[in-house]
Amino acid sequence: MAKMIKLVSGDGAEFEVEEEVAFQSKIIKDIVADADDVIPLPTVSSKVLIQVIEYCRKHAAVNSFPLSPSSSAAAAASSSSSISYSKPVSDPALRAWDNEFVKLNNSSLFDIVIAANYLDIEELVDLVLETVADRIKGKQAQEIRRQFNIENDFTPEEEEALRRENSWAFQNN
Amino acid sequence: MVRWPAARSESPEEVEREESGGKRQAEEEEGRWGRMLPELLGEIVRRVDAGGEQWPQRKDIVAYAGVCRRWRDTARGIVRQLRENGDITFPSSLKEPGPRDSPVQCLIRRNKSNSTYCLYLGLTESFTDKGKFLLAARQFKHGAHTEYIISLDADDLSQGSNAYMGKLRSNILGTKFKIYDSQPPYNGAKVSSSRTSRRFTSKQISPQVPAGNFVIGRVSYKFNLLKRGPRRMHCTLQCPSAKDTTGEGDSPKSKAHNPGTTILKNKAPRWHEHLQCWCLNFHGRVTVASVKNFQLAATEDASQPSGIGDQETVLLQFGKVGDDTFTMDFRQPLSAFQAFAICLTSFGTKFACE
Numbered sequence: 001m002a003k004m005i006k007l008v009s010g011d012g013a014e015f016e017v018e019e020e021v022a023f024q025s026k027i028i029k030d031i032v033a034d035a036d037d038v039i040p041l042p043t044v045s046s047k048v049l050i051q052v053i054e055y056c057r058k059h060a061a062v063n064s065f066p067l068s069p070s071s072s073a074a075a076a077a078s079s080s081s082s083i084s085y086s087k088p089v090s091d092p093a094l095r096a097w098d099n100e101f102v103k104l105n106n107s108s109l110f111d112i113v114i115a116a117n118y119l120d121i122e123e124l125v126d127l128v129l130e131t132v133a134d135r136i137k138g139k140q141a142q143e144i145r146r147q148f149n150i151e152n153d154f155t156p157e158e159e160e161a162l163r164r165e166n167s168w169a170f171q172n173n
Numbered sequence: 174m175v176r177w178p179a180a181r182s183e184s185p186e187e188v189e190r191e192e193s194g195g196k197r198q199a200e201e202e203e204g205r206w207g208r209m210l211p212e213l214l215g216e217i218v219r220r221v222d223a224g225g226e227q228w229p230q231r232k233d234i235v236a237y238a239g240v241c242r243r244w245r246d247t248a249r250g251i252v253r254q255l256r257e258n259g260d261i262t263f264p265s266s267l268k269e270p271g272p273r274d275s276p277v278q279c280l281i282r283r284n285k286s287n288s289t290y291c292l293y294l295g296l297t298e299s300f301t302d303k304g305k306f307l308l309a310a311r312q313f314k315h316g317a318h319t320e321y322i323i324s325l326d327a328d329d330l331s332q333g334s335n336a337y338m339g340k341l342r343s344n345i346l347g348t349k350f351k352i353y354d355s356q357p358p359y360n361g362a363k364v365s366s367s368r369t370s371r372r373f374t375s376k377q378i379s380p381q382v383p384a385g386n387f388v389i390g391r392v393s394y395k396f397n398l399l400k401r402g403p404r405r406m407h408c409t410l411q412c413p414s415a416k417d418t419t420g421e422g423d424s425p426k427s428k429a430h431n432p433g434t435t436i437l438k439n440k441a442p443r444w445h446e447h448l449q450c451w452c453l454n455f456h457g458r459v460t461v462a463s464v465k466n467f468q469l470a471a472t473e474d475a476s477q478p479s480g481i482g483d484q485e486t487v488l489l490q491f492g493k494v495g496d497d498t499f500t501m502d503f504r505q506p507l508s509a510f511q512a513f514a515i516c517l518t519s520f521g522t523k524f525a526c527e
Contacts, residue, residue, distance in 0.1 A: 110205060117213060129213070133220035137230075141239030150207035153242050162239045164335050168264050168325045169235035171306045 006038045007053070013046035017053055024056035024063075025119035043118060048111045055101060055124050062094050102131040106148055141166065207241045214247040222255060228296060228305035234262055259505060261294055264325055267307060267338070267509040268356070270413060270476060276490070276502035277509065278458070280304050281516060283497040288312040290520070291327055292501065292513045300494045308338060308513050312521075317345045321517045323510065340386065341514050347522045352390035352514040358411045390511060392518045404522065406467060408437040408515055412475040412506035433475025435506050437488060437515075440468040458500045459492025465499075465519040466492035476506035491516045 005022040007015045023029045028039055041049065102109065109128055116124040136144055141162070145152055154162060218237060225231045238248035252262050259272035271277050278295040289311045293304030309327035313320045320343070326336035339354040390410040397404070412435045442451035459466050469489040471482025489512050490502045503512035 106206070110209075113209075113213060117210070125216075129216050130220055132217050133224070136217070136221055136237060137224060137233045139233075139236060141236045144236060144240050148206040148240075149203055150241050150244075151204045152240075153207075160335060164325060165235060165264055166239055168306075168336075169232040171326075 004037075005032060007049060008038065008040045009044055009046035009049045010042045011046050013049070015046075015049060015053055017057070018060070020060045020063075021053065021056045024060055024124075025052075025121045027118070027120045041119075044115045045111070048108075048115045051101075051108075051112060052115055052119065052121070052124070056121065058094070058097060058101075059123060062091060098127050102127060106135070140170070207243060209243075211243065211247050214244060215251050218248050218251040219255070222251065226260075228261075228294060231260075231262055238263070261305075261307065261509065264338075268354070268511075269508055270505040271503050271507055271509065271512075273476070273505050276487075276504040279307065279501040279503070279509070279512075281491075281499040281501050281513070283499070283520070285497065289327065289330075290321075290517060292509070295500075300498055300500065307509055310341070310513065310517055319343045319347070319521055321514075321521070323514065323517075338510060339389075339514065341517050341521070343518070343521045348394045348396075350392040350518045350521065351388055352392070352410075352511065353386040354389045354510070355386065357385075357387050358389050358413070390514065392515055394518070394522050404439075404464065404467075406437075406439040406469065408435075408469065410435045410437070410475075410507070410511055412508075412511070433480060433506070434473055435471055435475045436473040436482070437469040437471050438484075440470050440487065455490060455492055458490060458502055459494060461493040461495070463493040467519065469515070474506060489515060491519060 003019040004016050005019055005028065007017060007022065007028075009015070019032070022032070022039070031039055044052070104112070109131065112124070113128045113132070116128060135147070139147070144150070152159075218234070221233050221237055225233045234248055234252060238245045249263075256262060259266075259270060259277060261267065261277070280293045280295055280300065282291050282293065283289075284291070289309060291306065292308040292310075294307055295304050296302060306327070308323055308325065309330060310321045310323045311330040313322060321341040322330045322332060323338045323340055324330045324334065324336045325338060326334070329336045331337065332340070337355050339352065341350055341352055343350045390408060392406065392408045395405040395407070412433055440453065442453045444450075445452040453466070453468055455466070455468070467490070468487045470484050470486055471488055472484055473480055474482035474488075486504075487502075488504055489507055491499060493499050499516070501512055501516050503509065507515075
């Protein structure tokens with residue numbers, strides 16, 4: 001019988017998951033090491049926690065039974081997330097699953113970024129940040145602001161200098 | 174559910190959202206991407222940067238840096254960290270030193286009909302490929318003097334524009350030139366001319382930088398009495414030392430700097446016994462013989478800890494590859510702006526004969 005860990009979301013919902021699924025989160029792994037099997041996660045809503053658990057379940061299965069040496073090596077070798085960029089997921093089926101997983105609106109994506117960062121689930125952080133970067137590339141600042149609902153807090157003078165900077169960067173002669 | 178700080182008063186879009194429900198959520202979510210943790214924003218910038226090492230993709234970083242203040246700060250910070258090797262990302266990169274180990278390869282295209290010169294970053298090996306536009310210059314005659322206005326915009330070459338980067342001014346004979354920068358090379362610099370100009374600069378998007386023109390270099394030419402050998406060039410430049418990283422939001426330790434002086438002289442050709450001619454090795458980057466072609470090496474080098482130049486390493490190379498096409502290769506301590514200005518002097522000397 002697999003060892004179960006209980007996760008409790010900010011809005012009071014409880015989720016019982018296998019240890020290996022929960023351990024995708026380094027934070028949870030560290031807490032459980034102190035022999036505590038009920039993990040309160042006050043800053044994560046149940047809606048977001050469900051999605052995160054779904055991701056962890058999928059990736060736990062792959063990490064336990066790697067299809068290729070490189071995918072488990074990548075998982076094992078991952079240390080501080082400050083140096084790493086996205087390591088490509090080597091299993092194409094998993095990659096396809098990941099791509100489906102991140103077909104979320106920006107608001108949901110934001111929630112996942114925050115939760116994954118808080119729980120320290122490196123591959124998930126990589127995945128969502130890469131997704132955000134892809135949504136930013138190829139766009140001009142105004143479009144990015146509109147899409148991500150960001151306030152323009154530059155002064156009018158700064159705006160003018162930015163216009164100049166952008167017209168230089170996007171110049172096509 | 175996490176409660177985000179309440180947003181400011183509602184915009185028309187928010188009112189609309191209110192009416193369709195989810196008012197509280199919209200208020201909570203408004204602007205949270207703009208307020209994201211700097212570390213996470215930094216990770217996003219890294220990924221945008223990783224996909225855009227070359228132009229034209231690098232414009233994505235400029236777009237990112239134009240979204241809001243926090244995003245801009247992280248973008249500038251990350252680019253500074255990642256791109257110590259002199260990559261050109263923002264217009265301000267044009268006034269920062271080039272790479273240390275190998276030159277940036279650029280092209281200059283001359284348009285004789287409107288006395289305009291355009292500088293491009295070479296993106297391929299070919300001399301006919303477009304490249305990424307960097308700077309434009311136009312020649313203006315002021316009485317007996319000639320000036321070249323240098324700008325970020327090929328269609329806007331006036332000193333009053335916010336595209337104005339600096340200028341080159343020649344003496345009557347075309348033997349001595351002064352290079353002016355629209356921004357001071359270091360804090361506390363005195364404005365050399367009180368000519369009015371821009372309200373703000375493109376380097377720091379802040380109105381505090383004094384407007385004016387600052388002398389940052391001089392170029393002089395001496396001609397061989399025999400009129401057969403190359404002209405002798407002598408350049409003095411104010412260059413930030415290579416450890417300088419000026420810009421917005423930089424760390425305290427990079428601020429206490431003074432510009433160093435760099436002195437450049439053109440390398441003399443060597444007599445090639447076998448070919449029986451004077452030769453300068455342009456390594457394929459110059460293909461048409463011209464008295465305008467030159468290579469500059471440093472006797473004094475601001476980017477070296479000792480301040481001494483090795484007199485061998487070519488820090489700026491300029492030469493003809495087509496009727497109106499020239500290559501310009503430069504490296505630290507020169508910036509793209511300085512290199513371009515020096516190359517323009519080669520067009521400005523009156524005694525050139527091609």
